[in-house]
Amino acid sequence: MSKVKDDRIFGSYLFVNYANKGKLEKVKSVLKEYRKTAKAIADFLWREFFEKGYFPHKKSIKKEQMQHIQSKLSERYKYVCLWQVYGVLEGYIANLQNQFVRIVWGSTLSREDKLILLALNNIKGWLRYEKESITIYDNGEQREVEVKAWHKQLAKKIFKHLLGKNRRPRFEGIALHLDGKVAKLEPRKEGKAKAFDYWLKLSTLDKGKPVLIPLKKNSYAESLEGEFRDFYQILEEDGDIKVKVVKELKKRNYVPATDTIAIDLGLNPLIATNSGDLMGRRFFDFLKRMDERIVKRMAQVQRNGGLPSKDTKYREYVRRLREFLKNEINRVLNRLINLYKPMKLVVERLDFRSPELSKRMNRLIQNFGKRYVKEKLERLHQLYGIEIVEVNPAYSSQECSSCGYVDRENRKSTQEFECKCCGNKINAQVNSAKNLLERSSLREFHPHLPKKQVLKVLIKRHLERLKGCKSAPLDILKGNPYYREFLENILNPRQGPLGYV
Numbered sequence: 055m056s057k058v059k060d061d062r063i064f065g066s067y068l069f070v071n072y073a074n075k076g077k078l079e080k081v082k083s084v085l086k087e088y089r090k091t092a093k094a095i096a097d098f099l100w101r102e103f104f105e106k107g108y109f110p111h112k113k114s115i116k117k118e119q120m121q122h123i124q125s126k127l128s129e130r131y132k133y134v135c136l137w138q139v140y141g142v143l144e145g146y147i148a149n150l151q152n153q154f155v156r157i158v159w160g161s162t163l164s165r166e167d168k169l170i171l172l173a174l175n176n177i178k179g180w181l182r183y184e185k186e187s188i189t190i191y192d193n194g195e196q197r198e199v200e201v202k203a204w205h206k207q208l209a210k211k212i213f214k215h216l217l218g219k220n221r222r223p224r225f226e227g228i229a230l231h232l233d234g235k236v237a238k239l240e241p242r243k244e245g246k247a248k249a250f251d252y253w254l255k256l257s258t259l260d261k262g263k264p265v266l267i268p269l270k271k272n273s274y275a276e277s278l279e280g281e282f283r284d285f286y287q288i289l290e291e292d293g294d295i296k297v298k299v300v301k302e303l304k305k306r307n308y309v310p311a312t313d314t315i316a317i318d319l320g321l322n323p324l325i326a327t328n329s330g331d332l333m334g335r336r337f338f339d340f341l342k343r344m345d346e347r348i349v350k351r352m353a354q355v356q357r358n359g360g361l362p363s364k365d366t367k368y369r370e371y372v373r374r375l376r377e378f379l380k381n382e383i384n385r386v387l388n389r390l391i392n393l394y395k396p397m398k399l400v401v402e403r404l405d406f407r408s409p410e411l412s413k414r415m416n417r418l419i420q421n422f423g424k425r426y427v428k429e430k431l432e433r434l435h436q437l438y439g440i441e442i443v444e445v446n447p448a449y450s451s452q453e454c455s456s457c458g459y460v461d462r463e464n465r466k467s468t469q470e471f472e473c474k475c476c477g478n479k480i481n482a483q484v485n486s487a488k489n490l491l492e493r494s495s496l497r498e499f500h501p502h503l504p505k506k507q508v509l510k511v512l513i514k515r516h517l518e519r520l521k522g523c524k525s526a527p528l529d530i531l532k533g534n535p536y537y538r539e540f541l542e543n544i545l546n547p548r549q550g551p552l553g554y555v
Contacts, residue, residue, distance in 0.1 A: 063302065071254075081267070089228060095136050107181040109140070130236055139225065143223065158171045170201060173188045179209065180212070229290075234284035250270050254266070269299075275299070279303065311396075318487040324382065332481065344371060344378070383430055445494050447486070450489040455478070460513060
């Protein structure tokens with residue numbers, strides 16, 4: 055029986071709770087034990103992984119195995135926890151697989167050896183693969199090829215390198231992701247407790263003594279087309295308990311009006327399109343103001359011997375930053391979709407950094423900004439069916455979108471671009487967006503192609519336009535270190551075609 059793809063769309067929405075201190079303490083005690091149990095389950099799953107080479111399927115884990123995990127939680131709670139931990143570890147492994155792909159494509163191995171390693175990676179055969187052959191896919195062609203011992207050894211070596219490089223999930227701060235086995239949302243009884251709208255009935259550490267958490271409805275969540283599911287998220291933020299209810303959303307009716315739009319994501323502005331639009335122009339100004347406050351407060355706290363992460367005011371600044379990033383990213387991308395209604399959206403691999411911001415602010419916006427953009431793009435794909443195409447961005451800020459000339463001197467500032475070769479003047483981010491659009495249709499620009507290889511492809515494409523020509527541009531090329539090693543092919547065309555990529 056073939057596996058059916060689950061394309062359902064879910065959203066989680068905050069329902070303000072009115073629980074008293076006693077009820078909140080019971081919830082916190084569940085959360086504390088849940089986290090301990092999650093860590094114990096993760097340790098069990100990792101032992102299985104290193105012994106067998108893979109995680110056991112969650113449905114195949116026997117009751118006796120779970121009983122060995124010491125916990126104050128009920129068996130029902132432990133199974134709910136198991137499914138959550140399993141999902142987190144699968145996501146972690148998927149991330150390692152993506153990094154594995156980038157390492158292999160960036161290597162100097164032959165194409166066939168790369169495809170063999172990628173096939174091993176695809177079936178998660180890093181630690182144990184007993185067969186002597188494997189199926190690879192090369193330009194749509196399926197072939198069975200030999201897997202040599204060194205292929206297996208190299209796959210294991212790369213995977214273990216990635217395991218050492220990427221910290222494993224620790225489950226110290228996870229939220230409760232619960233289903234109807236241990237939690238149930240019930241409407242309040244008519245005529246009673248008018249200050250709230252629902253009760254969340256939650257199992258606790260005391261068997262048979264659930265706690266009832268009063269909740270206020272979320273009008274926005276209830277206005278969305280879809281159906282609330284029997285799934286809940288309970289998290290702790292700065293000592294406060296937050297309750298979110300999960301809703302399955304209905305896919306929107308969407309008729310594209312534009313084929314493709316490419317966007318360059320930055321800080322000033324947030325987004326530039328290949329059509330010349332600049333969106334989110336005040337984004338950077340807000341970041342600079344928040345940066346000043348965060349750095350100043352951090353310095354004050356540290357001078358007094360404290361930790362910023364424990365300081366209420368510092369945490370409030372970070373909370374406001376996160377809220378702004380999420381809201382502004384959603385607002386600008388929604389505006390873009392409403393304006394163009396694209397069938398396809400071309401984006402670069404994300405990198406939010408600015409030399410004008412502190413290291414702390416750059417780290418915060420890298421962590422939160424990238425996550426919010428990825429979440430929003432995924433939601434646009436789910437709700438509207440918009441195809442999201444990720445393009446290799448290497449040198450897109452230095453390449454002229456008009457003539458293809460690549461030079462670090464082309465970009466005069468974060469805003470200005472002026473080509474040293476053809477004189478093209480354009481907004482720097484708009485120029486990058488135009489380059490991303492061009493690359494999205496070219497097979498040479500593999501998303502994982504190393505920067506050096508990208509540069510060779512760009513130079514080859516530009517030089518082929520000038521081949522045999524000794525006019526003014528060649529004088530410019532001689533002073534450009536990017537082109538130095540390739541000029542012989544232009545100045546001495548008898549040596550043969552440009553075959554250096």
